[in-house]
Amino acid sequence: xxxxxxxxxxxxxxxxxxxxxxxxxxxxxxxxxxxxxxxxxxxxxxxxxxxxxxxxxxxxxxxxxxxxxxxxxxxxxxxxxxxxxxxxxxxxxxxxxxxxxxxxxxxxxxxxxxxxxxxxxxxxxxxxxxxxxxxxxxxxxxxxxxxxxxxxxxxxxxxxxxxxxxxxxxxxxxxxxxxxxxxxxxxxxxxxxxxxxxxxxxxx
Amino acid sequence: xxxxxxxxxxxxxxxxxxxxxxxxxxxxxxxxxxxxxxxxxxxxxxxxxxxxxxxxxxxxxxxxxxxxxxxxxxxxxxxxxxxxxxxxxxxxxxxxxxxxxxxxxxxxxxxxxx
Numbered sequence: 001x002x003x004x005x006x007x008x009x010x011x012x013x014x015x016x017x018x019x020x021x022x023x024x025x026x027x028x029x030x031x032x033x034x035x036x037x038x039x040x041x042x043x044x045x046x047x048x049x050x051x052x053x054x055x056x057x058x059x060x061x062x063x064x065x066x067x068x069x070x071x072x073x074x075x076x077x078x079x080x081x082x083x084x085x086x087x088x089x090x091x092x093x094x095x096x097x098x099x100x101x102x103x104x105x106x107x108x109x110x111x112x113x114x115x116x117x118x119x120x121x122x123x124x125x126x127x128x129x130x131x132x133x134x135x136x137x138x139x140x141x142x143x144x145x146x147x148x149x150x151x152x153x154x155x156x157x158x159x160x161x162x163x164x165x166x167x168x169x170x171x172x173x174x175x176x177x178x179x180x181x182x183x184x185x186x187x188x189x190x191x192x193x194x195x196x197x198x199x200x201x202x203x204x
Numbered sequence: 205x206x207x208x209x210x211x212x213x214x215x216x217x218x219x220x221x222x223x224x225x226x227x228x229x230x231x232x233x234x235x236x237x238x239x240x241x242x243x244x245x246x247x248x249x250x251x252x253x254x255x256x257x258x259x260x261x262x263x264x265x266x267x268x269x270x271x272x273x274x275x276x277x278x279x280x281x282x283x284x285x286x287x288x289x290x291x292x293x294x295x296x297x298x299x300x301x302x303x304x305x306x307x308x309x310x311x312x313x314x315x316x317x318x
Binding site: 028029032033035036037039040043044046047048050051054063068072075076079080082083085086087090181184185188189191192195196198199200203204 | 282290
């Protein structure tokens, strides 16, 4: 790609970067900085979870209490949605906007299904007595940390689904490869964080 | 360049099928590991290792970190390093032996004597 093509904002709506150490557009750099800050939020919550759990004598066994069959499937669903996201980007790269939109919608559907399963899981656990302040299986902080961590992630998934739907609408109508790649970065981050939440909250 | 082509120098696409299959296998292995007759610590080390491997795979291949400039890798690594430090920094706080909050505050002590 020629230098002039990189510097010409008409090729993609995101303003191109000018420094040799930054990526080809400021939007991507901005998203990475945001994701790093957001990762610190999740890191803080996970560190707090670890600190609360480490010396607790009545922390229930998460795998036994929460059940992992459904959440393992939810993990798989997010991994697949990351795959459909890269397929959308790949289709857009080849100039097939219709196919890109189809994959973007499939990604959003994966996220929506994840949220539905999370709602089902929460309802089931609340019926068993696990709440934000109470836990019939042991330490009440188990419920607090569980709902705060999975809820915070769920909010990210919801935002991601809305972001994906907006991207689908705008793809090919002013939004180019750069914008879709930035949407993809956010979605993959949501997947990456769930991989860690699944291990720390459900398996460990 | 058409508006739909990649503005990133057109790097070769990674084998996304290989990535998704590896991620799925690692998830299945994680679930298997928790049932192994091993010490809790060993299971913990294995699970954290698998989770980090999966997270790195997503960042490197799905988020294209492999094809980006070093600046982005540094930005991505920063929260990982800071959060690891934070995790260890918070551990003494949760130790009941050094928990200063167990001692009643002077004002509360005064109220108890009344």
